[in-house]
Amino acid sequence: MGIQEQIERYWIELISVWVGFIFLITLIRGVRKNYEFSISLFETLSDFLESQFSRSGFIKKSFWSDSWSQFDIFSTGRRNCKFMYINVICRPRQDLLTGVLLQPILRNYDKIYVEIPLDSMDPIVLFICNKRYLKETFVEYPEIEIHSTQKKLNNVPQNFVVYSNSNACIEFLLVSGFFSKFVNSPIVEKLVSYIYISDVTTCPRATNSYGKVTSVIKCCFKLPSEGDLDAMKEVHGDKHYILRNLINLCDFLPTVKLPEKTLQHIAKNRVEIEKVTSRIDEGKIQEKIEAKRREKIKQEALKVSRMTPKEQKKYQEKKERQNARSRIKVKKIRG
Template structure:
């Protein structure tokens, strides 16, 4: 903290020095300009030096630099707040790094880059990566703290009652489970999620469950998959009003509507965990919630066995939803094929132009036979 204070004071000193320089420049301008009327009277009375000094003192009065001083104080305050807020977030991140690291190392063989677990993306954002686990390709984490270094963002967080949270996104193996969409989100966000997320709005519907806490809204595509998923212990977690689990998504489709047919359909498990104060009890609860999220990876892959009719229904829904993209892909394929044929024909005609008359006659005869054979083939197909 002493280092931060020294930096802030140095910055403040620079700002004051700049203000003093500006004042000195203005003094030079004042002395060089025509004297005010009061100073002129004093000069006429036989004391010109006193008149100049009086005018300069009047111009350099602190009351004339209220705006400049206010801006200097504001800038200094923002600098101090930035370093202090960044330092506070760094301390909080260090407090969470150990339990996050323990949970990840217990479930993955590779965590972070080998030297550190949390990678600083901004003063309020830390990232983490892990891989080397069955049923999944990799996992990414995002530790989202309050923007204490930014007064405006801090005020917005205070008004919106934003919690600090940890987002975990697990990209599962392609064959890990039959594709379905499930989501549990806070009720206040249900409308936005049902409108803005492509996977939820396209495939899932809002459902009710008496055993789930009223603070959650459930989106389900398959009753079969949802019943088995809730049987994993997720129902108890979502039924606890004090649960740290804020949101969870299980999906095999993109969250945003694809613009082209070339889009990834990664199967993902996404969970958002609310972070309490990093005390012993809070750390324990976060660790338990993280362990449950990673347990779900295995449960989804090994514990959910949907009926064949449910799987067919899910596949049909995707076929219908992606029909437009299938047509687009086929059209692009036909256009690419037509371009290849046209390029070959153009190259062939260019070669014909270079032929001798005798070679050209042979080519024309060959071309005539090819067209005749093609017409005969068409007539044969029509007869059949």
């Protein structure tokens, strides 16, 4: 059999091998490029992190990691916060489909997620989000719509929406001061997806404590380009402008003391929310119990339908004896 005949006979297998080879090469190159990219970012941030924290490090993952496009930077040893966790989310360069072929359509980008759990903070919920990412962020943090309402503000960029649990939070943080100036800066409007300050959310990404509520600052933003870094350096004198302001915020929030009337109003609202949540949870429990009861009846009916008439008669007599014993026990308890 000639080479041409072999190609004609096994052309599907040859194409499959070739495509698999391309996928493998893309995977290896993409993982390596994302890793090198994250290491380079850590080296860029290292001086800044060392000036703010006593310890910081790049969390190295094995090749067979859960995600080949996400890498972690962890810093600790600073007042007013437990740690700062940075999750570098690279675009999926290792994925031939979404990271290469469909990249012009999907337009994936590199981004940074920051999580800073605070030592202490008044009951503040403040959520500032680019309208483009509002829906997906509500899915990730459903408590925002439960504990806060949308505020109509003229002193924030038009493409941002603001949610808060009190007007006092807005006055302290967004009416004046460094944070108001930060939110209104063009670089934040361009890069930041959301900033979330809350004492009723969890801090799961670094700790896996999905059920533990804590006070935390969360922020997600696009990785600045070289042009963005130059602009931050020129306008603000700091190429780490976003991270520095988040850290400044973690020093400022413990000093914010809400008025007593506001604290009472928030406490009252949270009691009502807890009552409603408890009723919903109780209803869900009853639904599960009823579903189990129905499933048990269904399984029992299926079991009986497969019995012979003689077996069905014995089974019915057994059930009647069990019911009779149950009635006797109930009478004894009531007596």
